[in-house]
Amino acid sequence: MTMLDLLALAPVLVLVMGASTLLMVGAWHHEPRPLIAGGIAVALVAAATAGMTPPGGAEIAGLFSSAPFARYFAILWALTAALILMLSLRYAGERAFAAGEYVALILFSAAGMALLSGATSLVGLFLSLESFTLALYILVSFHRNSDIGAEAGLKYLVLGAVATGFMAFGIALIYAASGTFHLPEALAGLQTGGQLRPWGLLGWGLLLVALGFKISLVPFHLWTPDVYQGAPAPVTALLATGSKGAVGAALVMVLGSAAGAWQELVPLLWLLALATMLVGSLCALPQENLKRLLAYSSLVHMGYLLTALLPGSPEGYGAVVFYLTVYAVASLGAFGVLTSLSDPRGEPQDLAAWRGLGYRYPLRALVLTACLLSLAGMPLTGGFIGKFALFSAAIKGGFTGLAVIAIFASLISFAYYLRVVMVLYSSDDPRELHSGTPLEHAVLLVCVTAVLLTGLYPGPLLDLTAALVP
Amino acid sequence: MTAATTLPQFPWLSLLIGLPLAGALLCLLHRRSRQECRWLALATTLATLAICIGLFVACRHGDGPWLLREDAAWIPRFGIRYTLGLDGLSLLLTLLTAGLHVVAVLLAWPEQRRLPQFLALLLVLESGLMGVFLAVDLVLFYLFWEVMLLPMLFLIGIWGGENRRRAAVRFFLYTLAGSLAMLVAMIALYLLHGAQSGSYSFALADLLQTRLPLTQEYLLFGGFMLAFAIKAPLVPFHTWQPDALSEAPANGAVDVTGLLLKTGIYGMIRFAFPLFPNATRDALPLLAALALVGLFHAAWSAYRQDDVKRILAYSSISHLGLVLLGLAAWNTTAWQGSVLLMVTHGIVTGALFAVVAMLRSRTGTRNLNELGGLWGAAPQLSACFLFFALASLGLPGLANFAGEILVLLGTFRSQPLWALLALPGLVFTAAYLLRLVQGTLWGPAPAARAAIPDLTVREWLVLLPLIVLTVWLGLAPAPLLAPLAAVGGLP
DSSP states (O other): OOHHHHHHHHHHHHHHHHHHHHHHHHHHOOOHHHHHHHHHHHHHHHHHHHHHSOOOSSOBTTTBOOSHHHHHHHHHHHHHHHHHHHHHHHHHHHTTOOHHHHHHHHHHHHHHHHHHTTBOBHHHHHHHHHHHHHHHHHHHTOOTTOHHHHHHHHHHHHHHHHHHHHHHHHHHHHHHHHSOOBHHHHHHHHHTOGGGHHHHHHHHHHHHHHHHHHTTOTTSOTTHHHHHHHSOHHHHHHIIIIIHHHHHHHHHHHHHTSTTTTGGGHHHHHHHHHHHHHHHHHHHTTOOBHHHHHHHHHHHHHHHHHHHHTTOOHHHHHHHHHHHHHHHHHHHHHHHHHHHHOBTTBOOOBGGGGTTHHHHSHHHHHHHHHHHHHHHTOTTSHHHHHHHHHHHHHHHTTOHHHHHHHHHHHHHHHHHHHHHHHHHTSSSOOOOOOOOOHHHHHHHHHHHHHHHHHHHSOHHHHHHHHHHOO | OOHHHHSOSSOHHHHHHHHHHHHHHHHHHTTTOHHHHHHHHHHHHHHHHHHHHHHHHHHTTOOSSOSEEEEEEEEGGGTEEEEEEEOHHHHHHHHHHHHHHHHHHHHTTTOOTTHHHHHHHHHHHHHHHHHHHHBOBHHHHHHHHHHTHHHHHHHHHHHSOTTHHHHHHHHHHHHHHHHHHHHHHHHHHHHHHHHHHSOOOOBHHHHTTOOOOHHHHHHHHHHHHHHHHHHTTOGGGOTHHHHHHHHSOTTTHHHHHHHHHHHHHHHIIIIIHHHOHHHHHHHHHHHHHHHHHHHHHHHHHHHHOOBHHHHHHHHHHHHHHHHHHHHHHOSHHHHHHHHHHHHHHHHHHHHHHHHHHHHHHHHSOOBGGGOOOHHHHOHHHHHHHHHHHHHHTTOTTSHHHHHHHHHHHHHHHHOHHHHHHHHHHHHHHHHHHHHHHHHHHSSOOOTTOOOOOOOOHHHHHHHHHHHHHHHHHHHOOHHHHGGGGGOTTOO
16 A cells, blocks of 8 residues: 555545544443544545545555545535434434444445545445444444334345345455456446356346445335334434435446446336336335425435436436435435434434424425425426436436436325425414424535535536546 | 617517516515505506507618517537517507506506415516517517416416416416427427537528428428417417416406416417418318317307306407407418407407406306396496497407407408308307306396496596597507508518
């Protein structure tokens, strides 16, 4: 490992070192506020480091890319971690979370996500995916006194472990067929694999299954609603944004590293996308629990992403990166509102608890409305531009049928997102919930500003994301 | 451009969109004082109306396809530009929008629940409608087209009648389904055009150059027309409309709802017909058939309703059937009649909805069976009601007459059969409107009714300009027809 490698790894190193330090400090000092504040500082420093170090050309140890693509996601996930920690400040304190461990785990998982988004080798993919999933196993059931939290943790662990098994076996098969772990060669080897080609394809299928678990593609989605519901709201935010987003970015890296090499997998991916969008839409419709609703709707969003990945075109990849960004921001805003309305009694997950909140807490209701509309794809929000980019890339690539289905799914998505909005502004007497801290309001303001800015003036971000993709 | 000589250089069109939006924000910021909000909203709508009238006076004789135009880069990666254009057609419709919003704000004066938010949403709606009538970049148009749904959703969903939530969401999803079909067609057209010309653009002027095989043209035309037909509403797609109109809050929102229907017709004239001329030509008989079915079906449905607002809702569909028939006849006379009828129908039906709102606030009911004998109790209100009902059924000398007669004449010239078929429809119209008037104004008054106060000064302020306009446009519609002469896309 050269000096250059270390420099390229600097953002991740900052996250990991900071996390380790805070973990140690947390063993002696139990006061949560300074620890979480330290975590926020570490995440922000990591984001700044990622922004300032010049992108090196070489790969780090042949495992991770240090290209602008990886750098962009390192910044994004570090900032996400910082915002989630800001949201956790009161939430974790009220629930007496062991702050040192909590902060450290969130930073570790951000580091894992940053690495995963730039993995160029199957080994790197496996290592980084497992490193942040391990952190999330603990985080999901961090609230020790919560029964549904424990259930969620167990489900996530068992199904995640199965996915890990699939992944390891898939990688082994790919290695057997192609003789390399390095992604472009491994994909290229698929075409020249000769007799071992079927095994290689099976390996790729298994790898996709494992990634499908993480971004909850149907039929590997069964854990999603329970885990979303049971995990503490800030952790759910991390699951929804970083975890899914990093795997999405990894998919772009994997599929984009050798265009055309995975033609055989296209029908399979097509079917996965179709099933994911349909099941997600239909299951989201009757939900009465906001977290479960967002869980099912997250399936639909992953389906949209697949729709644009399928053509294998630079436009599609650029659109996916753009969409991942606006999706992360809007999800963070939605879960942020949920977090800031939570009090020691619990989270107001049931829609019934949200009746009339638009009049009692108008600002946060507006933020939630804007974020949900962005998720639905309303013009003026980033979600519209994102979907526009995704679907036009899909249509351009010849996947018109799937794009039409995706647009149909987004019509249905308006039905369930609007139901929440209508509940917010129904005329019943609103319940009293937490009035939120200034810091929480600031985080929400950041999210809603980003949602509107990417909708009104998306040009710069579109150009940036288009320039990032391989 | 002759307009520029009389008009100072200024982004007037952006102002038309931005001013109501600014007013809406101010209303929300001043939500502590209801009185301030009322005056703010009134001032905003009046200012917007003043600009519209100013533009009308200054630009109506401009030559060239656009009287005013604004253009700026927006999302260069997709070839999306911020392009606004004003021609004779959009001039009339922005004028109508601005005028009806002044009426709406005046009608909303007594609203008790959450008045500032109500007014803010009305203003946002005005801004969205202005955008729809001015945008000439397809994505920009789509943006306004969708955005104007939101305030309407909240206006119906929060302030509406008993079934408001259902009506609101149904309205939203119906129209959205059409819009998304249009979005797909738009993207497809954009890609086809890009593949042909090498430059990807959403500007209407560029896309008009696209050459399409007939099958593709049919498909894309279908996508666009689905959006516009649902909004218009053309008959098989109309089921959302009576619910939405009858649940819409009486105080001011409902006459604005009528404007939404015009956006559908406008979309056909501005986008669907010129972009796909061959498909349009082949679809005209179908369009005429649907228009005729709509004319009769809606008139018959209106006759069978007991709810006054529903009668008016169906009457809107019926009138728009006539407008569509005029478009389908495809000649200048009929088209001018259609556009004229669209504007006058907005004024007359808006006024009728306003009168019904006043009636409802006095009697507490909209049911024909519980009304009656109003003439004795409130003669001024009754006279206004009768006046607008007569205008609506096309009494010569009042506003709707000129438009209707032009539509029928023009249609008769190219398609005599269609015109003959449409004539009995007008008899139907007379039937349900007379039943409406008879059921409310005459007959025995319900025994248990308390005394009904007659029109107040504020209500006169609302109705008097509308009465003047109705008479004026009935006697001299020429000023409205003049700007239409140079509109592109007309046959």
